[in-house]
Amino acid sequence: MLILILGTNIFQEAFNDGLEPHNILFASYCILMYLLDKWYERPTRRNSMILGALLGFILMIRGSEVVCGTLVVLWGVNSRAGLHSRFFYIRNHLKFYLMALGVALLVFSPQIMHWKIVTGHWVFNNYKMAEGFNLLRPNLIDFFFSFKKGVLIYTPMLIFAIAGLFTKSFRNSRGSWAISAFLIFNTYLISCWLVWWGATSFSSRYFAQSLSLFALPLGFIIKLLSERKWWLQIIFYGIVSIFVFLNLFQSWQFMNGILHGERMTYKYYKAIFLKTEIPDGAWNLLEPDLDLPGSNDFPGKEKFNRRVISYLDFDSLNTLFVKPNLLDSSRSYDGKYSLRLNADNLYSPTLRVPMNELTDKDYVWIGVELYYLPEYDLKENPASLVVHMEIKGNCRSYTKYRALDFETLPYQLNEWNKAEFFYLTPRPFSQHDKLLVYLYNRSSKPVFFDKMKVVVYEPK
Numbered sequence: 001m002l003i004l005i006l007g008t009n010i011f012q013e014a015f016n017d018g019l020e021p022h023n024i025l026f027a028s029y030c031i032l033m034y035l036l037d038k039w040y041e042r043p044t045r046r047n048s049m050i051l052g053a054l055l056g057f058i059l060m061i062r063g064s065e066v067v068c069g070t071l072v073v074l075w076g077v078n079s080r081a082g083l084h085s086r087f088f089y090i091r092n093h094l095k096f097y098l099m100a101l102g103v104a105l106l107v108f109s110p111q112i113m114h115w116k117i118v119t120g121h122w123v124f125n126n127y128k129m130a131e132g133f134n135l136l137r138p139n140l141i142d143f144f145f146s147f148k149k150g151v152l153i154y155t156p157m158l159i160f161a162i163a164g165l166f167t168k169s170f171r172n173s174r175g176s177w178a179i180s181a182f183l184i185f186n187t188y189l190i191s192c193w194l195v196w197w198g199a200t201s202f203s204s205r206y207f208a209q210s211l212s213l214f215a216l217p218l219g220f221i222i223k224l225l226s227e228r229k230w231w232l233q234i235i236f237y238g239i240v241s242i243f244v245f246l247n248l249f250q251s252w253q254f255m256n257g258i259l260h261g262e263r264m265t266y267k268y269y270k271a272i273f274l275k276t277e278i279p280d281g282a283w284n285l286l287e288p289d290l291d292l293p294g295s296n297d298f299p300g301k302e303k304f305n306r307r308v309i310s311y312l313d314f315d316s317l318n319t320l321f322v323k324p325n326l327l328d329s330s331r332s333y334d335g336k337y338s339l340r341l342n343a344d345n346l347y348s349p350t351l352r353v354p355m356n357e358l359t360d361k362d363y364v365w366i367g368v369e370l371y372y373l374p375e376y377d378l379k380e381n382p383a384s385l386v387v388h389m390e391i392k393g394n395c396r397s398y399t400k401y402r403a404l405d406f407e408t409l410p411y412q413l414n415e416w417n418k419a420e421f422f423y424l425t426p427r428p429f430s431q432h433d434k435l436l437v438y439l440y441n442r443s444s445k446p447v448f449f450d451k452m453k454v455v456v457y458e459p460k
Contacts, residue, residue: 001030001215003222007157007244009203010211012251017201021061025209028058032068033175033213036075040174043096052100056107063111064127065209067186072100074178078171138191143204146197147266148287154203154250155211157243160236164217167224179213186210195427200261202254249274263287290363290426298365298422304457309358310351310437312452314339320349333371333416333450340448341383341441348439351454352390355433358425358456365457366423368404368437371416373448378407381443387423390434400426403440406447416450422457 005011014023032054039047055072058065073090077083090097115124127133144152152158165183170176190196190206199205225236253259258272268285272278288299312320314327315335326348328340339348358364368385388401404421411417425435437454441447 003157003240003244004161004211004215004218007240007247008155008208008211009201009205009247009251010208011247012202012254013205013208015251016255017205020205022205022208025058025061025065026212028054028061029068029209029212030215032058032071033075033216036071036178037174039096040076043093045096045099048096048099049103052103053107055100056104059104059108060111064189067182067189070182070185071175071178074181076174077177078173083177132194133189133192134194135192138188139196140188140191143187143191143196147269148264149197149201149204149262151204151207153269155247157240157247158211158214160221160240161214161218164214164219164221167217167220169224170217170220173216173220175216179216183210183213197262202251202259202261260286263289288363288424290424297424298367298457301457303460304365305460307456307458308453309353309456310452310454312339314450320351322349328448331373331448333373335450338373338448338450339439339452340446341439342446343444346441348449350436350438353435355389355425355435358435359458361459362427363425364459366425366435366437367455367457368421368423368452369418369455370452371418371450372406372411373416373450374406374411374413375447376443376445377413378411378447381445381447382407383439383441383443383447385419385421385437386440387421387435387437389426390436 005014010023010026013020014026017023032051035047035051035054039051051072055068058068073086074083077086112122116122118124142148142150144150147153164170165180187207187210190204193206196204196206225233250259253272253275254261258275258278260268263286265285265287268282271282271285310320312322313335314322314332314337322339326339326341326345327337329337331340332338341348358366366387368387370385372383374381374383383406385404385406386401387403389399391399402423404419406419409417409419439449439452
């Protein structure tokens with residue numbers, strides 16, 4: 001336990017984020033494993049009530065911890081024969097299971113009443129108000145190995161604990177199937193969370209409470225090595241000491257703003273490794289802030305590969321179909337036609353491009369170039385270029401709505417003016433999220449547009 005606490009991010013959670021639920025849940029899971037071991041040795045009314053109270057407490061802290069039911073059902077099972085006999089055990093001791101469940105629901109009842117009062121429903125899934133899960137697209141490789149928030153990168157002590165899961169002594173222990181099933185199921189769910197890297201934290205905050213279940217496999221590794229040659233023990237505890245030092249030092253870096261909680265990259269990690277101050281220029285090595293508010297932070301075209309994804313000259317066959325009633329032959333920047341938006345046609349055709357057609361990276365910059373001709377004062381008759389992401393299967397239908405309001409630019413009436421706008425895509429919830437680009441006339445007076453080009457700037 002000492003190695004686990006000093007060598008993982010639960011130390012930072014308990015020391016620096018005491019009001020967060022993770023360290024409380026960490027302790028609760030430790031108590032749960034102890035109670036389950038006692039309960040299966042001798043199920044009694046008293047033990048069942050205590051177990052139920054703890055389960056209700058865990059669920060009230062965070063409803064997603066319902067996965068702890070895996071521990072309740074499988075504790076004591078370590079073979080197929082044991083799994084088969086567990087069904088008969090549950091049937092013969094059903095009253096104790098029901099008693100524990102009843103007490104758990106009683107302890108959890110304040111949450112149910114709160115849901116009813118606030119939402120009008122007895123049961124409310126608050127996760128539908130957040131980003132949500134994509135259960136068919138886990139981010140397991142990034143979850144474990146990404147320098148952004150990879151668990152094994154920032155919490156390497158878990159390498160030993162994971163190895164302990166495969167030792168014969170652990171596999172024969174009473175908690176082996178329960179712990180293994182819980183960790184597999186819970187890890188998969190966390191990796192399917194659309195913002196698995198979120199919750200500004202050192203390493204994965206979502207995973208912190210689960211670390212308690214690694215105590216037993218880590219203990220079995222220590223026990224196994226204690227029976228081996230002395231030099232193996234020296235190597236093991238030497239590596240453990242390095243991991244503990246690294247964890248405590250990086251926890252200090254995080255608490256002092258040196259190690260970033262969400263935008264880490266390999267280059268930045270390398271630049272600050274074992275540093276007590278941020279080196280000059282290192283801040284630029286972080287992943288871009290994907291929620292930048294405007295277009296003035298575009299770092300420069302020379303840093304990107306450029307690719308045109310849409311071009312509308314309103315004369316030839318264009319990227320999008322343009323209805324004839326939107327075309328105007330009396331004015332054009334170059335060619336015969338331009339696009340006219342007025343009171344009858346406020347919106348241009350909308351470009352919709354899935355994220356997986358834009359890039360296979362986490363983000364791209366979108367550049368929009370066009371010419372516009374106003375015949376009336378744009379401050380009284382405004383128009384805008386709109387760019388945002390469309391999200392499906394989520395509580396939000398769009399995110400990161402940005403607009404270039406032409407009245408904010410210097411322009412000449414009755415002349416063609418050039419505008420350029422840059423948009424940094426947010427980190428996608430799904431590769432099927434769509435980029436939307438369109439023009440919007442916010443008045444009744446006409447505005448003319450021509451030579452509209454949409455360009456993808458992909459990091460080199």
